[in-house]
Amino acid sequence: MKGIVFTTFLELVEEKWGLDMVDSIIDESELESGGAYTAVGTYDHQEAVALVTALSTKTGIEVSGLLIAFGEHLFGVLIAGHPEFAVGVEHPLDFLEGVERYIHVEVKKLYPDAELPKFECDRKTDDHLVMYYSSGRHLEDLCEGLIKGSLTYFKREATIEREALDDGREKFSIQL
Template structure:
């Protein structure tokens, strides 16, 4: 997993839960990287799992809810670090439609060792899109947060529902309807 995901995660923990919680989740983690990450580095996904599990224990907030909150936070971090990746989009549905074929393709050029999910578009109209998230990492709650924030980014909102096609969350169908 790319370092930018870790640096954004630690930033979120500090701003939402404070420095003491941040120190605790790193110190209790026995992490190979000892909580030190650079945005261009690549680290074991298990380190992220450990950090989130520790944060859940510290805060008593379920892991899935923390991952969703992180998705909301991460969108702005990615957009601010790489404005060129999203500058050509002027609607949230247009952006979602292009994650697979443009946005993450661009990301792969920036970070050749990025491990990205796939999004298969099932259906798209002027106000809705259905797509299937697939990834061995099962971070569909992260995708949910990112999608929701994409609408906010364009001053809009959406009703987002999802169905787990596989119980472990490695394949999830999203139905997204823009409000208004």
């Protein structure tokens, strides 16, 4: 997993709970990297799981809630780094359909070692999109947060329904 995910996560933890919490979850997680991340490096995604689990234990907040909140924040950081991906896009569901078709394709060119999920999109109506997420990393909660972050970015409200399918995919139904 790319270092930007780790650095953004630890910055958010510092902002919300302070540097002592950052030190304490790094200690707790017994990380191979030692917790020294650079934005351009690549690290084992299990380290992220360990850090979030440690934060959950310390704060008493469920892992899923932490990942959703982190995803919302992460979207703001990603789009700030690549504002060009939203240029000319007016509709949040057009933007979300573009994640698989365009954004992650470009991300892969920029960072060939990025590990990206797969999305299949089914645009039901102008205001209703169904996205099927699949990834060996099973970051469904992070994905929900990223979807929410993009809706906030476009200043639109939506109902998001989720369903875990038997084949391992997660179905996200997004209705504006």
